Amino acid sequence: MPEFINPFDEAPGYDLASMTAAINILPNEYGRINELGLFRGEGIATRTPIIDIKEGVLNLLPSVPVGGPPTMANRDQRSMKAFVIPHIPHEDKIVPEDLQGIRAFGTVDQTDPLAKVMNERQMKMRMKHGQTLEFMRISALKGILVDGAGVTLYNWFTEFGVTKKTVDFVLGTSTTDVGAKCREVVRWIKKNLRGESMTGVHALVSPTFWDKFIHHAEVREAYKYFENKNGKNPLREDTREGFKFHGITFEEYDATFTLADGTTTADAFSGNVSETNGTAFPLGTRETFANYYAPANWMETVNTRGLELYSRQVTADDGSGVRLITQSNPLPMVRRPALIVELTTSN
Numbered sequence: 120m121p122e123f124i125n126p127f128d129e130a131p132g133y134d135l136a137s138m139t140a141a142i143n144i145l146p147n148e149y150g151r152i153n154e155l156g157l158f159r160g161e162g163i164a165t166r167t168p169i170i171d172i173k174e175g176v177l178n179l180l181p182s183v184p185v186g187g188p189p190t191m192a193n194r195d196q197r198s199m200k201a202f203v204i205p206h207i208p209h210e211d212k213i214v215p216e217d218l219q220g221i222r223a224f225g226t227v228d229q230t231d232p233l234a235k236v237m238n239e240r241q242m243k244m245r246m247k248h249g250q251t252l253e254f255m256r257i258s259a260l261k262g263i264l265v266d267g268a269g270v271t272l273y274n275w276f277t278e279f280g281v282t283k284k285t286v287d288f289v290l291g292t293s294t295t296d297v298g299a300k301c302r303e304v305v306r307w308i309k310k311n312l313r314g315e316s317m318t319g320v321h322a323l324v325s326p327t328f329w330d331k332f333i334h335h336a337e338v339r340e341a342y343k344y345f346e347n348k349n350g351k352n353p354l355r356e357d358t359r360e361g362f363k364f365h366g367i368t369f370e371e372y373d374a375t376f377t378l379a380d381g382t383t384t385a386d387a388f389s390g391n392v393s394e395t396n397g398t399a400f401p402l403g404t405r406e407t408f409a410n411y412y413a414p415a416n417w418m419e420t421v422n423t424r425g426l427e428l429y430s431r432q433v434t435a436d437d438g439s440g441v442r443l444i445t446q447s448n449p450l451p452m453v454r455r456p457a458l459i460v461e462l463t464t465s466n
Contacts, residue, residue: 139431164424207267217440218236267378286304288462297335297365321402409452
C-alpha cells in the first residue's frame with residue numbers, strides 16, 4: 120500500500136501559527152454581544168487569571184485648627200481571587216470520501232482541492248466556537264456563566280460577594296410608573312460605579328418583556344413618536360434594535376442556541392432565569408467586563424499569551440484522512456456584578 124502523502128508537510132502555510140491566524144481572520148458570527156464590544160479580549164499566559172480586588176473608600180475630611188494634627192489616610196482593603204478558564208476543544212476530519220470524485224463548487228470537471236475543503240470546515244468550526252462564546256457572554260452578562268452544555272461554571276454575584284439587584288417593572292398593571300422603574304435602574308448603576316465610568320445604560324430584554332414594555336400605556340405614547348438613529352419610526356417600521364426611555368436604551372435580544380446535547384433554548388433568557396427577564400448594564404466601562412483567553416493545551420503554545428481561537432491539522436497515522444483540531448479557552452467575566460440589574464415583570 121503506498122504511503123499517504125500529506126500535502127501540508129512542506130507547506131509553511133499550514134503550520135500551527137498560520138492556521139491559527141487564518142481561523143481568527145475568518146468572519147465573526149457571534150451576534151449582538153460581540154457587536155456591543157463589552158467583553159474586550161485579553162490573552163494571558165496561564166489558565167488561572169487572578170483578580171485583584173481593591174475596595175477604595177472615599178470619605179470626607181474634617182477641618183482642624185491651623186497647626187493641628189492631620190487626619191490619617193485609610194488603607195484600601197485588598198483581596199485576590201483566582202478562576203479556572205474553561206477549555207473547549209473541537210475536532211473534525213477530512214476523509215477520502217470528502218474529496219474523491221467531488222467537483223469543485225461552480226465547476227464541471229475540477230476536483231475539490233483539500234485546501235478548499237479545509238477552509239470550509241474551518242469556517243463551520245469557527246462558527247460553532249463563535250456561537251458558544253456568544254452564549255457564554257450573554258449568560259455572563261446576566262451574572263451566571265454557563266457553558267455550551269448548560270452547566271453553570273461561575274455565579275459572578277456569589278464569587279464577588281454581591282447581592283443581585285432586581286427591578287420588577289410590573290408591566291401588566293396600567294398604572295405602573297415605568298419611568299420611575301427606569302430611573303431606579305439607572306440610579307442603582309450610577310451609585311455602584313464607585314470610580315468606574317460609563318457612557319450610558321443599555322438593556323437587552325426577551326421578546327416577551329419587549330412586547331409588554333412597548334404596549335404599556337405610559338410607554339406606548341413615547342414609543343409612537345420615537346425615531347431612532349436610522350430614521351425608523353415605530354408607526355411603520357420595526358425598531359426593536361433600540362428604544363431609549365428614561366435613560367435606558369431597550370433592545371430586544373431574540374436569539375436561540377442549540378446546546379451540546381441537541382436541545383434548543385427558547386431564547387437567551389430561558390433556562391436559569393425567567394423568560395420574561397432582561398438585563399441592564401452600563402456601556403463604555405473600563406474594568407467591568409473582561410474576556411480572558413488562555414493559551415491552547417499544546418506544547419507549541421506553552422507560556423504564550425492566549426488567543427481567541429487555535430487551529431491545527433494532523434494527518435492520521437493510518438492514512439485515513441486529515442484531522443482538523445480547534446480549541447478555544449475563553450472566560451467571559453463580569454468583574455463588577457453590582458452594575459448588572461435584572462429586569463422582570465411579574466404580570
